[in-house]
Amino acid sequence: MKTAEIAQRYLDYFEKNGHTIVPSASLVTDDPALLFTVAGMVPFIPYLSGDVPAPYARAADNQKCIRTNDIEEVGKTPRHGTFFQMLGNWSFGDYFKEGAIRYAWELLTSAEEDGGLGFDPKDLWVTVYEEDDEAHDLWLRLTDLPEERIQRLGKDTNYWSTGLPGPAGPCSEIFFDRGPAYGIDGGPATDDDRYVEIWNLVFMQYEITDVRSKYDFTIVGELPNKNIDTGMGLERIAFLKQGVDNMYETDQVRPVLDIAVSLSGKTYGENHEDDVRFRVVADHVRSSLMLMSDGVTPSNEGRGYILRRLMRRVIRAMRLLGVDGPTFADLFAASRDAMKEAYPVVASDYDRISQYALAEEATFLRTLAAGSENLDASIAATKAAGGDRIGGAEAFLLHDTYGFPIDLTMEIVEEAGLSVDRDAFDTLMQEQRARAKADARSRKRQLADTSVYRDLRAKGETVFTGYTELETESTILGILADGVSVPRAAEGQIVEVILAETALYAESGGQVADKGTIVGPGYALEVLDVQRPVPGLVSHTVEVTSGEVGVDQPATSLVDAVNRRAAQQAHSATHLVHAALRDTLGKTATQAGSLNRAGYLRFDFSWGQALSDATKSEVEEIANNAVRDNLEVTTRVLSLDEAKAAGAMALFGEKYGDMVRMVDIGGPWSRELCGGIHVTRSAEIGLVSLIGESSVGASNRRVEALVGLDAFRELAAERAIVSQLTTSLKTPKDQLAVRIAELAASLKTAEKRIAQFEAKALEGRLPELAASVSAVGAYRVVAQSIGTAASGDDVRSLALQVRERVGAGAVVALGAEVAGRPVVIVVTDETARGAGAKAGALAKTAAAALGGGGGGRDDVAQGGGTDVAALPAALVAVTSALETAAA
Structure with a gap:
């Protein structure tokens, strides 16, 4: 039975039993406590908590979900996936425990030819909350389950809450017994993979507060209505009904796994570690595809970071499977074909999705190359020093700075005959996770309890x-x-x-x-x-x-009418810029976010490279031509399906209701779903002036513009600057660019000549400095301030020349003021280093006196700080350190 058919049987059954079928909400939730829709109940929270009156008494749905808290378990168990589909039936003050149990049992055990799922009752087990006698007795009365297959478990498994103040209640879970070949006997209480949880029935009847942990809280009373919240994992039902061992081998996931097998040349089922990697690839590619279909794009924060992590784990897994080159074109196309029957948007929007995926892959492959260079250097340095282990801090730096996975680091290091200090790496990772969890807890504590709005919302x-x-x-x-x-x-x-x-x-x-x-x-x-x-x-x-x-x-x-008018201008101008970008770049340049305020707009869009000056000018001209043409701006309220059929563009990740507001500027030229406020004709915008274009991610660009009077004032200010320059330089404005370029070139030449003169002046001091040598034990020391210098490189060059003049045992420390800040360069020769003089340590000593930091190699190092007046003291500190070492 195909996954899509299972979902349809579920929805058909509950529709037949009086449930409203609700379409899946986006993976991007508007719940401020969550990045994603992590469970089927998330879209229904306002109804379950009573904050918003439910528009139906009972409902059923197939909700898309993303959950990454168990990401390390993906591929290792038969049921853990980052993307999953949760079938749910809901009652808002309608039926309660008896109805939920009756519906679940009937659907699960009815014959397939009668529209059921055809599970044999002898394969099913049930758990209930240990204090819920009512649920226990209902299972006995309503089904033919024997007493021994109804197990009572504690609050940690059979009591549901979000971990935040709000709704909660006991739950009852249904498990499928896969048989003795998969584990030990004893039922779900054994927590063995033999027993697969397939359906959770939550009896939501209490409101909790003072939440100390997910299982430690205070019950303040019953909810205004007793609700039913159930969730049946579609992927788990699918792998059981399709006769495969895990969710990765079901019809919506296996095609990606097979492509990974083909690309790697390896065989699935021969090696456990490789099998886990194949499953990670199959799961994460599908999750990435679905996230991007809901408008998430790779980035370094929030939702985009999670997406980037999933995609990079795919690349890592493929690399560990022996594939170093690009694979996303094949993998994502396979996932598209497997998912498009259930979610047609992955096919209709595939051009945009693949653009992001391929750009992210190319970026990370370059990142891996850069990380590999640094790792190779660490390996070489470790071997040269006679070591046998790469430090945990170095491995963590590769992970944290370059995104270089630790298992890839270990593999490369082991191939070189070395090891990694994994304990130190894990400690650093735990510290980082602890900081992240503390930040998350802090943010969660700051979130408002929306239950305070419940009574107000109930008024309409x-x-x-x-x-x-x-x-x-x-x-x-x-x-x-x-x-x-x-x-x-x-x-x-x-x-x-x-x-x-x-x-x-x-x-x-x-x-x-x-x-x-x-x-x-x-x-x-x-x-x-x-x-x-x-x-x-x-x-x-x-x-x-x-x-x-x-x-x-x-x-x-x-x-405020003036502010409103300027905001209207900016919002309508945003639509013009969007349409102009699509005219110029093509239909894949779609909106990825925006900000509109009085006189200013910021617009993010999907595009993988910087816009040329000519392209920016063209976009600006198209937008202003639309202003000049005084296009009519119309709004219509219609159904979401009608708006999409009319070609209206929606902002990915935005939540829309059944009825939407469509804004046209110039008819279909600019047609978008938008709840914002607009001008009535485009000429009211006045003027659109692009002021910036930049990158906001591997596949996103951002344009900024001033609008209306703000744009005029900016252009007037620029005109005044041009006028001043033409007067000062006695140059016509059409020749200003050439004249300024000439002046810049002349200045650069002059600066170069000055630097040459200063360098020669420093070289002229070479004999004087070499003659200032003094003996400190076995060292021949020169510690002098040379005044000002153009750069630290000049000071370093002079110090190296002095070292050659001084001879064996040379330790040279030269101080100078460079760009208003103190710098000390320390160099040593081989004899001095053999006697214990290390340039890096001496530079740190000097830097401490300067109020800064320093270090470097044993032969050449640099220190700096903020106190120029402390240069003499810094040089004395170097000499004192040498005297102490020589004593």
Whole structure:
């Protein structure tokens, strides 16, 4: 039974039993506590917690999920995958334990010809929370399970919570027994791979707070409604129904594994370590494909970092399988073909996805080459010193700076006959992970508890009138101070205010929040920010500037019209720039993010190389031609499917409802899904002036522009500068570039000649410095300050020449002021080094006196600092150190 068929049987069954079928949400969640949709329940959290009224009493879905906390287990067990699909059925105050158990058992054990999944009851086991007698008794009454195959387990396995304040409750899990060939007898309590968990039924009935750990918290009471949250792992059902040993061999994953086998020339099933690598490749390629189909792009932070890590683990695994060259073109195409039946977007958007994938692969292959050079140098240095082990710090530097995997480092080092101090490396990694976990815990603690908005949201959605109004009369529904509902707020307080209607735009879709005020009888509020803390609710962060404001009072929201107009110009200009980029670069130049505020726009788009000056000029001209043509700007509200059929572009990773707002500028030329606020005709934008273009990742570029009056002021300022230059240089403006280039070349020539004169002047001091030698034990020491120098290289060159003049036992320390900072260069000859004089140690001694740092090789080293006046003391410190060594 194919994976897609299993999913469809599931959805058909629950639709037949009165459930609304809900499409999968994006892998990119808008939950601030999460990077990704890590579980099937994530999109339903507002309904489960009661923050937002559920639009249906019961639902079912097949939710895409990404989870990387068990990434090291991928390939080693039959069930761990970073991307997985979670089948779920949900009840929001409708049926509870009895209904959930009845539905699960019927679907699992009904014959395939009757639409069921055809599992034999004798292969199924069940666990319940040890204190949940009700669930235990329902399993006995509703099914033919014998008592011995219903096991009671503790809170660590059979009590569900997110680890944050909110909903929680006991759960019951269904397991499939793969048979004695796969492990020991004894049921799920043995925690053996023989028993595969296939379905978890969560009986969500409590609200918890004071969460000390995932299993240590305080239950404050029952939820307003008892809910059902279930999750059945689609990949786990698939590998059981397809008769294979693990999820990596199912129909949606195995094709990638087979391509990896073909590229490597190795055989799957012969070597455990290679098999794990094949499975890692198959899993991570699919996960990367699905993340990119939801708009995630490789980067060094957040979601992009996770994607980059997955892709680089693929490259590492292929390299360990003996493939050093590029493989993504073949691997990603295989995953596309395996997944497109279930997710057509991976095929329709494959040009963009493959562009990111191939660029990331090329970048990391270059990174591996650079890391290999550094590792080769470390190996050579270790052997030259007679060592047999690469330090853990060096291995960690390769990992942390170059992204060089530790197992690849160990493989190369072992081939060279050396080893790696793995304990030291692991210690450094643990310290880094501890810092990261501490940061994550800190961020999690700072997240607001959205349950405070539940009662306010229950009063209905906030009506936004700002598309057509700059002033709206309403009523204050609630006031929050430090996250707590309060009846009133006095002058000077900063609080959150919830209105029934508002004309003020809440930050979203790249557009920043409106500025403005809220006024009412006897009070005035300055609006500092406007946000949507939960779906459908707008919160205004305000400062009470006069009077006292209370709940249920009349309130009028007033938008700052000048700021709003400039923000509208910027947002509409962003759409023009997007369309101009697609006209110039092609349809793969799609939006990857934006920021619009009054007079300014920033637009990120998928592209792998810098734009030429000619291309930037062309984009700017196309955008301004659209302004000149005074194109009509229209908006329509229609279904998501209708908008997509009309060719509207959506921002990847943005969450859209069933009904969307489509913005056209000039008809289909610029057609995007957008909830922002726009001008009515393009001429109102005024002017678009590109001011910057830069890289924001291996496959992303960013353009910045000023808009309207801000663009005019910038161009006027540049005109004034040009006017001043033409007057000062007595050069026509069309010849300024040539004239400035000539002046720059002349200045460079002059600087070079000055440097030559200074170098000759320093060389002229060579006899004097060599004659200043003094004996310190076995050393012949020159420790002198030479005044100022053009560069540290000049000082180093002079020190080396003095060393040659002094002869055997030479230790030369020369101090100088370079670009306003003190520098000390120390050089030694072989005789002096044999007697214990090490240039690196002496440079550190000098640097300590200068208030800085230093070091280097035993023969040549450099120290520096901030205190030029301390140069004499630094040279005395070098001499004193030599006297101590000679004593």
